[in-house]
Amino acid sequence: AVLYATYDGEVYASAPRDYSVAQYCYTQLGKYTSDAYAEIRTLLVDLLNYGAVSQLYTNYNTENLVNANLTATQKSWGTQNSRTYNSVQNAKYEVIDNPTVSWKGGGLVLTDSVTMRFKFETADMTGLSFKIQSGGKIWTVTDVSVEGGVNYIYFNGLNAGQMSDDVFVTAYRDGVAVSNTIRYSIESYASKNITDTTYPYLAELVDAMMKYGDSANAYAN
Secondary structure, X not given: OOOEEEEOXXXXXXXXXXXXXXXHHHHHHHHOOOHHHHHHHHHHHHHHHHHHHHHHHHOOOOXXXXXXXXXXXXXXXXXXXXXXXXXXXXXXXXOOOOOOEEXXXXXXXXXXOOEEEEEEEEOXXXXXXXXXXXXXXXXXXXXXXXXXXXXXXXXXXXXXXXXXXXXXXXXXXXXXXXXXXXXXXXXXXXXXXOOOOXXXXXXXXXXXXXXXXXXXXXXXX
């Protein structure tokens, strides 16, 4: 980061400030050595572990994994055991008569962040909007992505501690529901892919992702 300012018509720049998520995590781990800080220690280590597996999954800078500098003691602060991940996926959680938009599945895109993706079919894209509900909040999505003839909407409104929260999506046209309501969660994706052997590191990634999500939830609550 560089801070710029203009004074008397001349532009001035600060010295660069270099920082990273990893630097923050290691700094905080050096401070919170007492067991009184167990929850934040677990969160920080789980975040670094998730970042490292994400590097492997995306084949990014794999010679410098973000968790490589954890000590043996710090490694022990991370979540050690995987739990059972449950799926709530239901494309007909709530149904309407004669829907003109049909849900074909839910998934995640994990290359840059944890983004939910919903696939749908319809003969008429005119005036479509999508209401997404989770945890008492409502979002409206109007952007549709057509990829290879397949329709998707994307959603990344949840925080790290909400990976097990249910998400409900309904398509609307002119304020009237035109699809059934699909129920999904980030954890549902993890449940489906925790034993995946097709994509390198996907199973390890969803496991590390959920450990990070669980520790984020524990720390926040």
